[in-house]
Amino acid sequence: MKSKFLKYARVLCAVVMMLSIVTLFCDTTGIARHYLGWTVDIQFLPSISAGLIAAFVSTLVVTKLFGRIYCSVICPLGIFQDFIARLGRLTKKQKIKYSYSEEKLWMRLIIAVLFIASYLICAYPIVGLLEPYSIFGRMATTLLAPVGRFIAEYLAASSEAAGDYTFAMPAALNYSYVMLGIALFSLVLIAILAFRGGRTYCNTICPVGTILSIFAENSVMKPVVDHDKCVKCGLCAKKCKASCIDAKNGIVDSSRCVDCMNCISVCHKEAISFSTSSDKDKTPNIIKRIKDSIKKKGQKDVNASVATDESKRAFLTVGALVMGSAMTKSMAKTFDGGLAEITEKKEPQRNDRITPPGSKSYKHIEEVCTSCGLCITACPNEVLRPSESLDSLLTPVMSFEKGYCRPECKRCSDVCPTGAISLADLAEKSATHVGHAVLIADNCISMKKGVSCGNCARHCPAGAITMAPTVNGDETSPKMPVIDSQRCIGCGACEHLCPSSPYSAIYVEGHRVHRID
Amino acid sequence: MDRRDFLKRLSAATATMGLAACTSDEKTKEIIGTESKKPNGEMTYRTVPTSGDKVSLLGYGCMRLPTVQHGSAREQKDIEIDQEELNAHVDYAIAHGINYFDTSPVYCQGRSEHHMGIALKRIPRDKYFIATKLSNFAQEFWSREASIKMYHNSFKELQVDTIDYMLLHSIGGTNGEYNSTQTFEKRYIENGILDFLLEERAKGKIRNLGFSYHGDIAIFDRALAMHDKCKWDFVQIQMNYVDWLHAKEVNPANTNAEYLYAELEKRNIPAIIMEPLLGGRLASTLSFIAAKLKARRPEDSIAKWALRYLGSFPNVLTVLSGMTYMENVKENIDTYSPVEPCTEEELALLEEVAQAMLRYPSVPCTGCQYCMPCPYGINIPGIFQHYNKCINEGNVSISSQDENYAEARRAFLMGYDRAVPKLRQADHCIGCGMCKSHCPQNIDIPKEMQRIDKYVESLKQSMD
Incomplete structure (x- = not known):
């Protein structure tokens, strides 16, 4: 009898994990975070960034004990590849057969070194581009989250039709075509690799996989071939997505094996089992492999196909084309009823970008954020969006065309798995100055047209704006907003609620380092 | 049990079930009977003393016509009147005795007259009375020429040669820097429009002349003081069981309908009623308040109470209701076919209900849309x-x-x-x-x- 139990257990865990993470990215209510947030917290890089030592150490210990089980049941990108590989096996008339391949040791090393070096020298966009959870996060943000919104909108519409208040209309997603471009690039690349060769990305590119393989290479337990039973039929190698079973010699390379258990379930002779390995079956450690490799002098050209930044730039301008129409038509009040057209607001040219409260400083968010996009899918006020400038590529930034950073909300901080955005409580948020408001007097209808307004002052949660006469001592002269930059927290209420369109008369400039008082 | 035995029992069982089904069927029929909104009798009519017109007690208000966007008019930037549905409303209304249609050049973003013209064109002219207004609210219409142009345009839009009921629209309001007296002067007196309308009535182009009133009571009194000269055929006022004694509590600027109605009755001028449901607020109310009315008459809707209340006043000529949906048309017709006046005890109950409602701080908006569009896009x-x-x-x-x-x-x-x-x-x-x-x-x-x-x-x- 073939032992399929382990494989089924792995598939079950993977499916549950995948569904949880997808739900988290599609959720528009903030509820999923309470139950499923841990699924992203335990991801490799986020757990390091967030300082979740227990999660990080557990991952290493489990890897040391059982091999790269993390790659099969925790990593969403790994599970995604299994799914694509499965499609590859279903759709092709002749099912794709995998075969053993030599380890591309140098490529793995170079990428892993690049990854670690980038992390150390603070080249964070590179870290984010290579790290599997973030790659998946960007795919989920740009491709799955819209589906989630669609479903949520459908539910809201039906609950609205039924006069029921279970489902609220979700906030719109701030869509970034730059992020989409990058996500599609990685999606296509990884999907092709997975479709044709299974876990090629995990075996050759993934820096997290390479780091884990150092712990996995002589793990306590691994798939072990019983040479007495094995008839060297090679079936296991054909089923091995990781291409790591050398059927001829009956050896499983545990530095690349992701513990999918397919080989165990497929073997007719029950010749492979998940058990403790003898010395003979052990994969040589990385130092030895490097030495061997140098000895062989089989030095190959490494054309590390690291993403070329230029190709993505093409997507940059696409999104910027949609523009609001001209000024508000001041319709003559001849007939009754109807709604005036609203001129859409445009983002002002900010000298310094605004990062969300809890991100502490540009430096902190750049260092810690892996740009997975989860906070952007979670923002209920349509404020957060991925940055499209190169120095902060895809990290969250704020703007206030469709809403402002509400005082009662800290969902971005709740969902952030890395601690890049982290607020203890709402009091901390309301004491955090992420920027300060700046007046553009020419746009102010109160100053220029003498209209009684003061909407910015009325809505400032920090009480930082007062309306004062433009002429000293003359209370009847047009009023102007006077901003107390020390009190301003940069929430954007004034910018969002300013009646001037498309450019507000008052806007927020970000702070490089958030002031807390 | 053998096979024959089994079949016997089976057929017996089937017969019993069939019988049971028949009896329950009859019960259902009974229920359907009471729920259907077929009018029980004839529509109640009231007579205009001056012209002798027999007007249906229910008037079709054309301010809330059915739209293609239906109820989901979340973004009614450009409403589109559902002509087909409107025609169906008009046909049903005419068939069930309604003969009074009240529109204005400004209703439904200025489209009401046009669509009513199309709907009524299909009906013989002697089957209905059309009422419209001189709605020269905007200052650009205050000149004699602009007002007369607006007046003539109503004939064109409504596709008629005579207008049965013409109103000075909403006197008593203010406009920009002008107070209510100045506004009234500028809209109707200084430009000679009132005289013009009186002439038109003399010529027979207008069959009945009146005004509708909101706001400053001084203007209402002033218009009535002109009665000897103008001989108002009717006056349109806001009245319902809340406004009867509590108009000031709803809105400090308003005047009790009791006073308005009494002034009209004194002069034998029939009253046309607007806002019978106070902008829909008397159609649905807090459940514990509704319960008081339901306890008295379990099958009657809350709206029906409000309409019956108004029907109890003999000097009420017609009650205007803006009926966006066919079910409103049917229900309201049912209420007035014929009207069942409220008893003394019921009137006391409605007063009690009015007092209960006023304890809740709602905004006295009737949804008339006169304030719209807001230049800043606010709904x-x-x-x-x-x-x-x-x-x-x-x-x-x-x-x-x-x-x-x-x-x-x-x-x-x-x-x-x-x-x-x-x-x-x-x-x-x-x-x-x-x-x-x-x-x-x-x-x-x-x-x-x-x-x-x-x-x-x-x-x-x-x-x-």
């Missing part, structure tokens, strides 16, 4: 309507200690986003006050907007 009536609806449903809590606070908060906020898109909500009101003078109910719109905005803000900040 003023939409916001008030939602607020009032929540008050009626008990979803406006004063304190977070209230029992159903969380639920009410959710219903209020979610319903708010549904009823009004975010960019058209109260927080975008800058308080410019342009809307204020247009409101026939004299609501301090900017103040109410800020009050509601503050309430919304307090609800949002108490989340989680």
